[in-house]
Amino acid sequence: MTASLTTPPAGSLLSRVIGLLIAIALTAVSAGVGVYQSLPTQEVILYSIATFALSAWIWRFYVLQFSAGAAGEQGASELRRAWRRYRGLLLGFLALVGVFVALSLTIDGFFNVWTVISALILLLIIILTMSVGRFMAENRSAFIGLMVLAGLFSVGSMNIEGFASATNIKSMLLFASFLGLASIGQTLVALLGGLDLSIPYVIGAANVGLLYLISLGVPAWLAFCLILLAGGLIGVVNGVLSLRLQGQALIVTLGAGFVVSGATQIVTSIGSAYSGNVFGTVPDWLTNLSSMAGSTFGLPFPPVIAIWGLASLILVIGLRSTVYGRFLYALGVNRTSAERLFISERAYWISAFGLSGLFSAFTGCLLLGWSGGGFIGVGSQYLFMTLAAVVVGGTSLLGGTGGYGFTVIGVLVLQVLTSFLVGIGLKFEWQQFIFGLLILPMVALYARSPHIRTQI
């Protein structure tokens, strides 16, 4: 295809003969018209030659080029060519319609005006992402994420009572904040091409550890700071340990996570009759920080949402425009060239893990304020959810592309999806099932790698 733009296509013998005949016919017509108008003979000859040359050139350059686009399909009909081009879209459309019809036939009361509108919105999203998303090379994942978000939200608010109410939006944002704060570290680490599986264990350990310190009589603010510090230290240790074992960062952080969670439980259960359970009172300010009833400077939403918003803003701008952020990307894209620029891999790797530990501990502390009781398993769902948020957002796990802004979109999509699935009355296991099924097509819309033959 690209070659045919520079060199005119040859075409088959038949098409060339047809072109020649048409050119001759046109020349004959023009000559006849010229003679009929009794123009001077020189002009008639000149125009005839020009007509012949022009029509032959047009035929050769344009008409043959179109037919060359479907090389080897000279015999194929128009319908067949259209079918080949739009095969995927048509089949997908038919499949969607089939699913819709099947659902309407099997579930009573499924077929009403709202579900039809919802289906149309979904179709619109798909068509938009296929057509407009094609032109967005850089931020296609963000665009698709936002489209999905908008679609989910509109479908949810049409079908579910109270989906778009202030309370529900507040609760969605609250849970999104927890997931978002926990995903900060995963995003940073993923930008360097690593994975941090210690996040859920650090969250659980911070959750229990904070309550333990408070119950020992340590002032709550001091305990909070100590836990944050400890979280950061754990992250740094993770980074140091996995620096030379980057291929195995997955396992190193997992092992470190086991150590942290085990050690915390040993410490908290020494001298306690209830092994693994810690009891204590959570200070009011911490409860206010992250409970539904909390208020920020008198405004009726919990401060954790504001904190998450602020952190997102700082991270998005910071990754984009600070030296730290740019160098992080540089390292993620190519270690060797980053090293040539005197970017210290060690410093960035360790600091990314340190930040990851810090924010995991922070999330653990906030979750204590939300639940009011320490529980080591509070972070267990974040093991793969942070990964899913990063992936759905569009940050590559191989490093170098993406950013926290993408993760925010990923977090919101996952949260709205959860809320929607809860709203239509699905149980946890079905939610997880649908989650798993939806991640793949969403990622497939923007994160397809090119075929191997184009990478040689």
Place this chain on the structure above:
Amino acid sequence: MTAPAAETVAAPAHFAGARTSPHLLMPMTLLFVLLVIAVLRSPVLVTNSGLGSAVIVAAPLILATYALMATVVAGRGTVDLAIGPLISFINVTLIQLVAADVIGSPFVVFLYAVAVGMAYQLVMALIVIFVRVQPIIVSLSGFLALSGINLVILPRPGGVAPDWMASWGAGTSVFSPVMAILVLASLAWLLMTRTAFFTHLRLMGSDERAAYTSGIPITIVRIGAHLISGAFAGLSAICFTALIGSGDPGQGTTYTLLAVTALVLGGASLGGGRASLAGSLIGAVDLYLITYVLSTFSFGGIQSFVTDLCYGAILVASLLLTLTLPVIQRTIGNFSALLYFVVLAIVALGVILFSTYTGDVPSAAATGTAAGFLEIQALRGAAAESGRDSRLWAFVGVLLLTVPLIARTLIVGARRRGLGPIVYIVVTGLALLAVYLATHGYAGGVGHGSARP
């Protein structure tokens, strides 16, 4: 040891093949250290029933690690996070189908498990190949979907395994059906490594572009790798069903994490192209032994926490120790992992015989799990006392026979690099001896001890 160190350093380890792979160094050391501790702590392990139950417990993990290994070799970072949920899925569907009387006979059950595993992996392979999404994302998606559907199929642990499987989980003998599955699966993998397919697979895992340009049908090779993985997953699910004798939808995450850990511990590269059967086997057995050793210590209420702690610490420490591999390579030169294995095996066997077959000690050691390491001293004393025990002499004789043999292979190995056959013979002999002593010796030892007072 005449090979120049520079040559060994220059040639990456995976070119040298599994025989001289230094990646096995750490898991092997860990294996024997743990084995010795386990035997000293609780000699029951090396009895027929002890080994039998060990095989039963470890088999699902080992097979899950094999399943993971097949796809990891294929490259592109294909760490199949969904392996645990897949095993769980086959387990719960099997239990439900058996309960509904749809399937029942052993043949059909095996066929079903393997077919489901292969079918799932085929779909995954097609998605990876044609949708071209990163495999880890595909597997993450599979993980979530399967974990969810498992809970739908079987909301809580329960159900009954087929009747003929009931006796499998007893673990009274080493020679159980589960052991047969394990051995056959291992043999199948070893046979597979002899084929051109496996060479293609490794090449594709190390460098997919090179494989593509040299005309390897990478699509077919990748599908093949996934199918093998699925078959192992099916076998693992059968062993898992035999182990617990029922259905359990909640073991997915555990098995995924354990299998990935075992694989990495065994020296496989998650980047692809390098993984060995021996490594995966040893890695998985290491994990089992860690749990076993930790369970012989009693910490009261905080038992599980200490287990977590030590488990994580051993994991991190053994991975960190792999960083010293280049140093070891440089100093020792042409290092043979197999020879190292033999030496360690002899030492471990010595310790096992030493602690198990000396008069009245076994019964005391078997019951006294809480006594701690001080007990080793007592064992030594008892051993010196009953030095006339014929079995000890037999052991000394074996040792005297094997040491010159190893010395000989060492010398031969220094000149020619292929010392494989001799070492294989020695290992086989030792293994046979160990099995013989384990099956017959312990009972005899107890009898001797009780007859003695």
